[in-house]
Amino acid sequence: MAITVHLNELLKARNMTGKELCAKVGITEANLSILRSGKASGVRFHTINKICYYLDCDVGDLLRFDGQLEEDENET
Amino acid sequence: MKTKQALAYLLPAVLVVLAVSVPLDALPRLGLWLRELSLSGGPGNAWAWAIAAFLTALPALGLLWRGRSCWDWLLLLASLEIFGGLYFLVNPTLLHPLAWEDMGRLWSLAVSGGVSSTLLGWAALRGLGRTGRARSLGQTLERLLSWSAVLLGWLAAWSQGADLLDQIRILQAGNTHPDTNLTPTLCVLCLLAAANLIPTLLGCAALRWGGTLARVLETTPFSEETVALAETLSRRCGQIAAASVLLCAGGNLLQMLLFPMLYSVRLRVGFPFATVLLAVGLRLLCRYFRQAKAVSDDNETII
Numbered sequence: 001m002a003i004t005v006h007l008n009e010l011l012k013a014r015n016m017t018g019k020e021l022c023a024k025v026g027i028t029e030a031n032l033s034i035l036r037s038g039k040a041s042g043v044r045f046h047t048i049n050k051i052c053y054y055l056d057c058d059v060g061d062l063l064r065f066d067g068q069l070e071e072d073e074n075e076t
Numbered sequence: 077m078k079t080k081q082a083l084a085y086l087l088p089a090v091l092v093v094l095a096v097s098v099p100l101d102a103l104p105r106l107g108l109w110l111r112e113l114s115l116s117g118g119p120g121n122a123w124a125w126a127i128a129a130f131l132t133a134l135p136a137l138g139l140l141w142r143g144r145s146c147w148d149w150l151l152l153l154a155s156l157e158i159f160g161g162l163y164f165l166v167n168p169t170l171l172h173p174l175a176w177e178d179m180g181r182l183w184s185l186a187v188s189g190g191v192s193s194t195l196l197g198w199a200a201l202r203g204l205g206r207t208g209r210a211r212s213l214g215q216t217l218e219r220l221l222s223w224s225a226v227l228l229g230w231l232a233a234w235s236q237g238a239d240l241l242d243q244i245r246i247l248q249a250g251n252t253h254p255d256t257n258l259t260p261t262l263c264v265l266c267l268l269a270a271a272n273l274i275p276t277l278l279g280c281a282a283l284r285w286g287g288t289l290a291r292v293l294e295t296t297p298f299s300e301e302t303v304a305l306a307e308t309l310s311r312r313c314g315q316i317a318a319a320s321v322l323l324c325a326g327g328n329l330l331q332m333l334l335f336p337m338l339y340s341v342r343l344r345v346g347f348p349f350a351t352v353l354l355a356v357g358l359r360l361l362c363r364y365f366r367q368a369k370a371v372s373d374d375n376e377t378i379i
Contacts, residue, residue: 031379042378 002070003063007036010055010062025050103188104180107165114166124166132159135191138198145205150198154191161187214294221287225280232276240269247340260337264330268342271327275320279351282316285309286354298365298372306362313355320348 011018018036022029027047034040043063052059114124135154161183164171168179243265251258289309292302324346331341 027379034377035379040377040379041374044378047379 002068003065005035005038005040005063007032007051007062010057014055016055021051021054024054103161103165103184107162107168107180107184110162111166128159128162128166131162134158135195138195145202147198147201147205150194150201154194154198157187157190157194161191212294214291217290218287221283221290225283225287228283229277229280232273232280236269236273236276240265243340243342251339256339257337258339260334261339264334264338265340265342267330268327271323272344274323275316275348275351278316278319279348282309282313282351282354285312298369300369303362303365303369306358306365310355310358310362313351313358317348317351317355320346320351 011021018032019029022032025047027035031040035043048059048062051062055062110124110127113120113127115121132155135151135158138151139148164183165180165187168183171183172179244262247258247261247265286309289302289305292305296302324344328343328345331338331343335341
């Protein structure tokens with residue numbers, strides 16, 4: 001995947017569980033799991049804003065680009 | 077609940093039968109009775125006017141319906157129609173100088189047709205205005221389609237039955253030779269009546285299924301079950317259209333094959349426009365449902 005989500009590292013660094021983050025951000029644990037596993041097709045700015053706020057990090061700490069171009073499944 | 081539903085289905089059928097059968101006998105007699113009452117003296121005349129005023133005011137019961145509507149003036153129109161109808165039932169010579177024997181029944185039919193169409197129009201327009209504020213539009217549409225299906229089916233069956241009886245009567249009246257075998261002609265007439273009625277009844281079933289789809293659409297518009305239901309309905313509408321065309325062609329073919337034995341033929345060229353349009357429309361809707369479902373599923377993965 002071209003954009004990777006580094007949520008696990010941030011949660012470990014902040015000593016926070018996924019459940020606590022869900023409660024603060026207002027998303028379900030199922031959605032958080034989708035985000036962690038990299039299966040989400042998108043994240044709303046509002047959600048990123050809240051995650052960064054409660055984990056005290058930058059967007060670049062949460063999401064990283066690996067330099068690859070991912071094929072769009074809908075166009076193939 | 078099932079008894080209530082059954083009654084809800086029977087009630088419009090009963091009302092329709094009453095609406096058409098009552099005027100032919102009861103209204104002319106009412107007119108005669110009011111006339112006799114009016115001519116009986118001062119008190120009788122007052123009573124006749126009081127009864128006429130009461131009947132004229134009946135459409136005003138519609139004002140008991142909650143809220144006012146810009147269509148309430150139709151109730152006034154219905155009252156005027158009732159008053160005019162009663163006045164000329166009591167005074168038939170004022171309606172036409174000749175006042176022939178059947179005029180009372182014809183005038184009664186005209187009045188009942190005018191009044192019922194005005195009141196039905198008022199109810200329909202008011203109901204239409206309320207749908208915008210309905211909490212559950214899907215359920216409202218389901219009920220409307222179900223009632224329409226039952227009413228249309230009943231009217232079609234009654235109309236076809238009356239037409240068949242009329243044809244049989246004409247055939248028998250025109251048969252002056254005692255040895256003539258009318259059985260094949262009568263059988264074909266019955267089969268044709270059934271062939272004409274079946275597509276309408278199937279169309280009524282399609283309306284009922286459409287109501288179910290409307291209710292399901294409101295609760296789960298993007299579910300797999302909804303899409304499957306729409307596809308099933310589309311397929312069934314296509315089958316109904318095919319059945320309509322085949323029954324029509326079959327009826328004509330039967331008459332062609334039995335032509336030497338028949339004393340009455342009724343050839344018909346029909347095309348089930350409504351059912352075909354419904355089938356095509358539903359197929360297009362299914363395509364949109366699939367696309368919308370794909371968008372909805374994709375949207376679910378956006379956190």
